Amino acid sequence: MQAFRAALLRFDDHGTAVFDEDGLLVIGPDAHGTPVVRAAGAWSALAGNFPGIAVEHLPDRILAPGFIDLHVHFPQTDVIGSPADGLLPWLEHYTFPHESRFAEVAHAAGMAEVFLDELLRHGVTTALAFASSHPASVDALMGAAAQRNMRLIGGKVLQDRHSPDGVRDDTEQSLIDTEALIRRWHGQKRLGYAITPRFAPSCSPAQLRGAGELAARYPDVWIQSHVAENRDEILWARELFPDARSYLAVYDDFGLMRGRAIYAHCIHFDDDDRALMRDSGAAAAVCPTSNLFLGSGFFDYEGAERVGFRHGLGSDVGGGTSFSPFHTMLAAYYVGREGQTKPGLSLAPARLWWQHTAGAAKALGLDGVVGNLQPGCEADFVVLNPRATPLLARRTGHARTVDELLFALIVLGDERVVERVHVAGVPTWPTPTIEPPRRAAA
Incomplete structure (x- = not known):
């Protein structure tokens, strides 16, 4: 299982945005071994539910559906x-x-x-x-x-x-x-x-x-x-x-x-x-x-x-x-x-x-499968940097509401905002680099 702490964007059944400024996203296999969202919500509410799982902290970042x-x-x-x-x-x-x-x-x-x-x-x-x-x-x-x-x-x-x-x-x-x-x-x-x-x-x-x-x-x-x-x-x-x-x-x-x-x-x-x-x-x-x-x-x-x-x-x-x-x-x-x-x-x-x-x-016809970060959805998500450019950082820095934050990203954002992309739970973009094996000391 994997866990990520950052701001978290997802949607309820009515299409309303649910935003946690300090959120937790937990990814793990379902009964068929497919990586899915196991939990998503406020850090304060969920952190104690997953003892022993390492959490990657991504300050000033937003986790959002792919x-x-x-x-x-x-x-x-x-x-x-x-x-x-x-x-x-x-x-x-x-x-x-x-x-x-x-x-x-x-x-x-x-x-x-x-x-x-x-x-x-x-x-x-x-x-x-x-x-x-x-x-x-x-x-x-x-x-x-x-x-x-x-x-x-x-x-x-x-x-x-x-x-x-x-x-x-x-x-x-x-x-x-x-x-x-x-x-x-x-x-x-x-x-x-x-x-x-x-x-x-x-x-x-x-x-x-x-x-x-x-x-x-x-x-x-x-x-x-x-x-x-x-x-x-x-x-x-x-x-x-x-x-x-x-x-x-x-x-x-x-x-x-x-x-x-x-x-x-x-x-x-x-x-x-x-x-x-x-x-x-x-x-x-x-x-x-x-x-x-x-x-x-x-x-x-x-x-x-x-x-x-x-x-x-x-x-x-x-x-x-x-x-x-x-x-x-x-x-x-x-x-x-x-x-x-x-x-x-x-x-x-x-x-x-x-x-x-x-x-x-x-x-x-794939609601509940992709496009969201509610429990059970496949683990396709992006890590967004709302401070990716100087002007975007200024505008998002004084956003007062979720709508202001999302609108600033829409108006001023581009691919520079997309810092990482996870496909089926695996970091896929940027292309992961594979370090050569280290030689043991003589």
Whole structure:
């Protein structure tokens, strides 16, 4: 068992932040040997309950759940920061040429290490990730994540039409490959598989129908795609699927709306779409840095809360501009302030943090498993330094409330705040150094 004494952030069942200025986090194996949180709370209340366990004291640090990225593109790591007029030109000129390289096993394997390094460096311990349309990209990503014992969910992109050579797949073979990948990777160590139609316009009805059949055959796998991100994309989807009530309803028509289905963006919705999300159990991955960068629009937080469907935050790298959860949370705050029907919505700092941790876990159907530091949760956590930069140290030094502290970290924080990352209880970032064995004295 391991024990850590520091400030401690976690969330209750209602999504309310629970903060102990002087807290204790105890990690130990459950009945299956999985490292989980055994106890979390105030030092004064818990310290006497664990005699004989060495405690690592981390003064002026915060222990917090590892972040969850609900939507990120593994093959777009090198696309980040590419200029374009909008979503569709950006895909044509940057994304598809880069993704075509992931047919190469060596390239995919090398980029998997870069991608996972970036996630961990920014404090992300769980991700729902798109691979490319090539099975080799999934094998590379899953294999690398398994080596690190990360909880990662990913899938091979399905795109059998309106896609250039190099990324376009074959309808029948794409479904055969998807099922083989499910059997190879889903449930191995901490891995999960996601059936991954790129977006409805890139998939034929036959491919979407096959994806829905796989989703019915494997009800515990995830589904991920894009919807209602860009107005031109919506018009295109309506032209291709004229009988569907809406763009979102296309996925429902093919059996792809259910729990464990995550749809990125969900910007241009009406209340019928919102009700379909709620009633089906699907969730939205809100990607504010990407939406602002590509000029796609603003996620309607008011509508989501009013109708009541699940949502959490994603980076959407490479359309998104940073792997950093701090940057994503800040962009979500901007969207709340400026992008609503009635501008001026102020998303509370603790709520933003919840959307990137415990709320994202709930969207994935993994609440109580990851994204929190309550007893029983898997031991993925970060050690944060609220004094990582001079200006941040000044601001956090006179924070009067938890919200002020968390908001200062959101506004002024970046990867420098993330001092350590523990995955399944093991310090994983920075990469642990192994000292050479010492020679005994002669």
